[in-house]
Amino acid sequence: MADLNDLTRMSASDLASKLSSGDVSSVEATQAHLDRIAAVDGKVNAFLHVSADALANAKRIDERRAAGESLGELAGVPVAVKDVLCTIDMPTTAGSKILEGWVPPYDATTVAKLRTAGLIPLGKTNMDEFAMGSSTEHSAYGPTKNPWDLDRIPGGSGGGSAAAVSAFEAPLALGSDTGGSIRQPASLTGSVGVKPTYGGVSRYGAIALASSLDQVGPVSRTVLDSALLHDVIGGHDPRDSTSLKEQWPSFAAAARAGAAAESLKGLRVGVIKQLDSPGFQAGVSQRFHEALQLLTDFGAEIVEVDAPHFEYAVEAYYLILPAEASSNLAKFDSVRFGLRVTPEGGGTVEDVMAATREAGFGAEVKRRIILGTYALSAGYYDAYYGSAQKVRTLIQRDFAAAFEKADVLVSPSAPTTAFKLGEKLEDPMAMYLNDVTTIPANLAGIPGMGLPMGLAPEDGLPTGFQIMAPARGDARLYELGATLERLLEQQWGHTLPSQVPSLG
Amino acid sequence: MTDTNPGAITTEVVTHLASLARIALTQEEIEKLTGELGTIVDSVAKVSEVATDEVPATSHPIPLSNVFRPDVPGVTLTTEQALAGAPEHDGSRFAVSAILGEEQ
Numbered sequence: 001m002a003d004l005n006d007l008t009r010m011s012a013s014d015l016a017s018k019l020s021s022g023d024v025s026s027v028e029a030t031q032a033h034l035d036r037i038a039a040v041d042g043k044v045n046a047f048l049h050v051s052a053d054a055l056a057n058a059k060r061i062d063e064r065r066a067a068g069e070s071l072g073e074l075a076g077v078p079v080a081v082k083d084v085l086c087t088i089d090m091p092t093t094a095g096s097k098i099l100e101g102w103v104p105p106y107d108a109t110t111v112a113k114l115r116t117a118g119l120i121p122l123g124k125t126n127m128d129e130f131a132m133g134s135s136t137e138h139s140a141y142g143p144t145k146n147p148w149d150l151d152r153i154p155g156g157s158g159g160g161s162a163a164a165v166s167a168f169e170a171p172l173a174l175g176s177d178t179g180g181s182i183r184q185p186a187s188l189t190g191s192v193g194v195k196p197t198y199g200g201v202s203r204y205g206a207i208a209l210a211s212s213l214d215q216v217g218p219v220s221r222t223v224l225d226s227a228l229l230h231d232v233i234g235g236h237d238p239r240d241s242t243s244l245k246e247q248w249p250s251f252a253a254a255a256r257a258g259a260a261a262e263s264l265k266g267l268r269v270g271v272i273k274q275l276d277s278p279g280f281q282a283g284v285s286q287r288f289h290e291a292l293q294l295l296t297d298f299g300a301e302i303v304e305v306d307a308p309h310f311e312y313a314v315e316a317y318y319l320i321l322p323a324e325a326s327s328n329l330a331k332f333d334s335v336r337f338g339l340r341v342t343p344e345g346g347g348t349v350e351d352v353m354a355a356t357r358e359a360g361f362g363a364e365v366k367r368r369i370i371l372g373t374y375a376l377s378a379g380y381y382d383a384y385y386g387s388a389q390k391v392r393t394l395i396q397r398d399f400a401a402a403f404e405k406a407d408v409l410v411s412p413s414a415p416t417t418a419f420k421l422g423e424k425l426e427d428p429m430a431m432y433l434n435d436v437t438t439i440p441a442n443l444a445g446i447p448g449m450g451l452p453m454g455l456a457p458e459d460g461l462p463t464g465f466q467i468m469a470p471a472r473g474d475a476r477l478y479e480l481g482a483t484l485e486r487l488l489e490q491q492w493g494h495t496l497p498s499q500v501p502s503l504g
Numbered sequence: 505m506t507d508t509n510p511g512a513i514t515t516e517v518v519t520h521l522a523s524l525a526r527i528a529l530t531q532e533e534i535e536k537l538t539g540e541l542g543t544i545v546d547s548v549a550k551v552s553e554v555a556t557d558e559v560p561a562t563s564h565p566i567p568l569s570n571v572f573r574p575d576v577p578g579v580t581l582t583t584e585q586a587l588a589g590a591p592e593h594d595g596s597r598f599a600v601s602a603i604l605g606e607e608q
Contacts, residue, residue, distance in 0.1 A: 387551040
């Protein structure tokens, strides 16, 4: 059972305190997590690659600390990196065979920022191929299992990052969220995940899925830990032309203020009528309404808001995303990097390209590329892609009207708890509907957080609470998230992640 | 694609899309995708219900105008780095098979 001195059970923030006080070295912390990965990842399959340099990097941080150098707050803390982010020292596949073994010639900006801040990359986490999926079953390297029940999916596309933190293989991870790929896995694994405001975190070196939707963000077991990681990775990057030139406040300060709050008096919490659906799993709705009651008891004002166009969000998303993906994935052409398959008897470069893409892409990637190619074809463009972009405007207007009435908007992070492996694999539309709660934030570019709100009574599996704020209002997520986390933990008498099976 | 139902997904349509997307789908994949895409397209076509003429399109969630940077040389990849992941190269260039087929 949980040992209080077990370095893998600590939050990143507690581990960072022990590192800075000298109670623990980064080598010890890193070794503990590598040992945990060796012990449980055969069952979980959260990692596609484990770094060979982690201990050497940890030793360097210990040496710098010993030399009296002033280091960042998270220096020496291990972190897992979703395999969609380029790493100069580790293969980067985005879960696809077409990039098997590819080692990028540069680091993603977010990864470079981790290294500069002294964090220790432990390895690369599993994901649905090119982040296309909600279960991590579309990885070309086998599915990740949910640490709460190994027969179930961990969500997706960032199932590897979510499973890694919830199985105590890493205290922190990076994810990417195009339609919920950080928040939905967080919900299904009892962890915390944040999709920042579009443009709040650099995407340079993040393998693009849908460029108008993708955003990189933190994954962790506590709200404060996500805030600390967000502080490290956020900010303007001249290498990403969609990067915002904001001066961001400290999100860690926001989380600490939220954790210390004495009341929520004056806070208007908007419940989106369309995302409080009778179609959701009963235990999810129950935990959601209990959480709302906690917020009410603590002084918040709950208001119902109407977002009539949200019922078109999934449909608009599954036109916009495939359209952008079909264009972004054209770069996998067998010429400059990645796989090359030459058809029998040879052929032109175009034949080689088509054979390579046939062999290198999985079924879901092909499905979305073909769908996107269709949505962009002459004659259908206005009806499909053009209409989807109009729906996007309507959803933004719904959000603008809702934020007139509420300071934050809330919903369950996912309509159900984790489902069984294979359950929705043969029904793409059923799989797509998993993201009904998370997609609107991506379409509008606003920030969203998912955090645990308890276990569903009927199956004992984690459920997630989603908080959304206006664009650039990420600090509000951390403030309210930390308050709610504290209220829930006071009620439970423990943290939610501490209840995960030991897997040992 | 002069079908009477212009939105209909047929195996011919999928074959054509696969050639545009440069994916050498097998016949079996084409047939499976034809059914799946039909279902998905029927479902997503719902967007046209509310996408009326007076609604402007949004391509990008946070409005941005052109982004410029000073015109000074930055750090770029070396030739070795750029070629490091190539399936085939000659030391300074990517190598590919014939660009034109015999019939061309």
